[in-house]
Amino acid sequence: MSLEQTARTEMVRLCKSLFDRGFSVGTAGNVSVRLPDGMLMTPTNVRLGDLEAERISKLDLHGNHISGDKPTKEVFLHQACLDTLPEAQAVVHLHSTWATALSCLEDTDPDDCVPPLTPYVVMRVGAVKLLPYVKPGDPCMGQMIRDLKGRYGAMLLANHGPVVTGRTLASAVAAAEELEETCKLLVALRGLPLRMLTSAQVAELTATFGRI
Numbered sequence: 001m002s003l004e005q006t007a008r009t010e011m012v013r014l015c016k017s018l019f020d021r022g023f024s025v026g027t028a029g030n031v032s033v034r035l036p037d038g039m040l041m042t043p044t045n046v047r048l049g050d051l052e053a054e055r056i057s058k059l060d061l062h063g064n065h066i067s068g069d070k071p072t073k074e075v076f077l078h079q080a081c082l083d084t085l086p087e088a089q090a091v092v093h094l095h096s097t098w099a100t101a102l103s104c105l106e107d108t109d110p111d112d113c114v115p116p117l118t119p120y121v122v123m124r125v126g127a128v129k130l131l132p133y134v135k136p137g138d139p140c141m142g143q144m145i146r147d148l149k150g151r152y153g154a155m156l157l158a159n160h161g162p163v164v165t166g167r168t169l170a171s172a173v174a175a176a177e178e179l180e181e182t183c184k185l186l187v188a189l190r191g192l193p194l195r196m197l198t199s200a201q202v203a204e205l206t207a208t209f210g211r212i
């Protein structure tokens, strides 16, 4: 099977897995995968559980739509992530409940909106940037992500939901799942005195594992 065909098959499988387990409902969310000659993106207004491999949108390296159904309205967001994070091969955007809940809270630190609560969120997700609200599909979001210059592999879009990148689609999906569970803990524990990992503990994890 060609690399592109394998990527299409993997997108169908993992998007269905996210949908079947409730990480995406309705037609919320979108996913992209880097190819040597462009990008695959989920079509707009499609349920992640209903993707068809041959209808997945293909864009060239400049972001022009070249085949498949009309791409997600978040083309600019996906392209900006892939352009500024050369090691990222895939991007997952969801409206998963707890990460979206955290994205609506007033008093989160925009530069570290998912603090290091557990080792696995440090290893899988790393620091998370909160980006200001713009309407879905606004090209401004692409520019805001470009302005981060690749410093964050994961972001929360205020009042909207998470965006997570990964070295493979499977690792981007695993990171999106870990982020969701951590946001659930953070919301559940809100108001209680919290013990976060120290910066020395975070540094030890980063030195030992990097971002897996």
Ligand SMILES: O=C(O)[C@@H](O)C(=O)COP(=O)(O)O
Pocket (backbone or CB within 6 Å): 027, 028, 029, 030, 042, 043, 044, 045, 046, 071, 072, 073, 074, 093, 094, 095, 136, 137
């Ligand atoms: O929130 C939105 O409208 C988009 O970010 C989204 O999640 C689904 O849009 P499409 O991928 O264009 O269906």
Ligand SMILES: [Zn+2]
Pocket (backbone or CB within 6 Å): 028, 029, 093, 094, 095, 136, 160, 161
């Ligand atoms: Zn969205």
